[in-house]
Amino acid sequence: MSLIMSLMLFFSNINPAEALPSLIQKGKASFYSKKFNGRKTAYGERVSSESLEGAHLHLPLNTLVEVTNLDNQRSVIVRINDRGPFAKGRVIDLTLAAAHALGMVSKGIANVSLRVVGKGQAIAMSPSAFTTPIAFQPMLEPVM
Template identity: 80%
Template structure:
């Protein structure tokens, strides 16, 4: 019984990756093929080639990761929204926009370092109103200031 309690105490003291900011991992990164654009991720979101997002095997959903291309020192921050990569030897899959920002499009694979910087809040964005537009009901009340 004491062995089971010891094991339970040991595993309860391990912190998940989301609470370990500045966790660093090195390895190879690849990026999604354009055929995956619009397909669902493991979390049910749609893959967008224009978003700065990525797939990691163990980081939780919405983890923000700073990815640095070790060949040219270019850096991008991506949000984890998928599981993967499933190719052997890869640590992260990136969207096309993130790969372009890192300058790895022509090679296809790059040596990178990953650093966890925090957790993103999932927010639904509404279109921002223009500073010069007013609802139709208030337009007759608006007069220029001289």
């Protein structure tokens, strides 16, 4: 059922984060290797292994997503700031900090569920605006 809703949202002009704040998707998660640390994301930021961020193919950038490891029920909220994963069968790529929070580092991949919980405010891109992950905290607003 969630696959059908995801496809309907993908092919429509409706923003998924605004249309269904609790959209749920299940699949496999992986995390960025160390070689991606410092590279630019699709949002123009630098990948930081210490931030709680992730990559999703279709969700709008700056969407807040609760990721739950279905094997141990640990959850973390990440902000989508990149596109991917591009490996078959994966629904999200996470930073190392998010993978640690989910307890999936030793296995490398995990069965997860994704639930959209909010979105960040629109922000102007500038190199100095993203020096630390703390800079994002005032910009987050819940969507209910």
